[in-house]
Amino acid sequence: MRTLGIDPGLATLGWGVVETHGDAATLLGCGVIRTAAHTPLPARLLQIHTALGAVLEHHQPDAAAIEELFFGKNSTTAMAVGQARGVALLVLAQAGLAVAEYKPTVVKQAVAGDGGADKRQMQSMVRMTLRLAAAPTPDDAADAVAVALCHGYTAPFVRQVALGRADR
Amino acid sequence: MRTLGIDPGLATLGWGVVETHGDAATLLGCGVIRTAAHTPLPARLLQIHTALGAVLEHHQPDAAAIEELFFGKNSTTAMAVGQARGVALLVLAQAGLAVAEYKPTVVKQAVAGDGGADKRQMQSMVRMTLRLAAAPTPDDAADAVAVALCHGYTAPFVRQVALGRADR
Incomplete structure (x- = not known):
């Protein structure tokens, strides 16, 4: 299974594509899409749409995963x-x-075996799992790779992980 | 000038198209795009993309306006x-x-001449301005018409109202 993981953001959106076969996982590519603060918002969103479309076109994933986000009181x-x-x-x-959508604790549990893993532990496990010389950079790309890995490991064992809850 | 106004929402997105020539304004169309809570989120967003694209195709606006939204602590x-x-x-x-993006008080000032106008006053002014038998319904459509009217009245007198501030 080839999974595209996404760590969403307006200034920096992370993405990572991981191929999984059982326990074996390979990183096919990762990176970030950056948009500049001085660019009008609609144009920034258009840049994200175009760049992410190019990632899909190039890597042809057959699944996608994204992390659930919480902002507390910062609306x-x-x-x-x-x-x-x-x-x-x-x-x-x-x-x-x-x-598919995953809570951060679920991503940490799936990738590091510990739902309370810190950033350094996560980067270390991503690096070892994918047999990389160094963890993916920047952080947003590494986070996207982690959620892709989580889906690659988790999806074969669950009946339904599709995202479809937000009722507003 | 033909302006498309939008009142954004996931379950209900209001839109309205207004033609303005100086003080004269005509409503060309308005409505809402609804998506169902039980539909997966990506599919709801695709429905909005398709339906709003059809509105643009049909009405061919040459300007667009949207209301600035505040959610306090409700992230x-x-x-x-x-x-x-x-x-x-x-x-x-x-x-x-x-x-273009307008604060709610600016929309109220432009349409009703009072930045503190309540919903009933706004609906009444929208109805009279556009010489309608009744105010547009539902509320989301009426709100979208109001922001389109605001832009139609305001844009000719300002050098720069383009939206481009969100730096995150």
Whole structure:
């Protein structure tokens, strides 16, 4: 299974594509899509749409996964990230991909065997699991690789992980 | 000038198209795009993208306006609405439209002459301005018409109203 993981953001959106066969996992590619603060918001969203579409075109994933985000009381940041996340989910829907959503603790449990793993532990486990010389950088790309790995490990064993809860 | 106004939302997105020539304004169409809570989120965003694209195709606006939204401490709602708003802004960018953003008080001032106008006053002014038998319904459509009217009245007198602030 070839999974595209996404760590959504407006200024920096992380992505990673992982191929899994049972316990074996290979990193096919990862990176970030950056948009500049001085660019008008609609143009930034268009840049994300185009760049993420190019990633899909190049890597042809057959599954997609995204991390569930919480912003506490920061509704301004939630709105900004939500706009980028909406565009990312649209790209996946346009490609006909089902999208799974995972809580951060679930990603940590699946990748590091510990739902309370810290950032360094996660980077170390991602590096070892994928037999890389160094953990993927920047952090947003590493986070996206982790959620892709989580899905690659988890999806074969669950009946239904499709995202479809937000009722607003 | 033909302006498309948008009141963004995931379950209900309001839209309205208004033609303005100086003080004269005509309503060309308005409505809402609804998506069902039981539909997976990516599919709901795809529905919004498709339906709003059809509105643009049909009405061929040459400007677009959207209301600035505040959610206080409700980051969960901000995230949900943000996702729909991001897709709406993407549709406008894909159509090559500049997008203006207005605070609710500015919309009220422009349409009702009172930045503190309540919902009933706003509906009444929208109805009279556009010489309608009744105010547009539902509320989300009426709100979208109001922001379109605001832009139609305001844009000719300001040098720069383009949206481009969110730096996150």
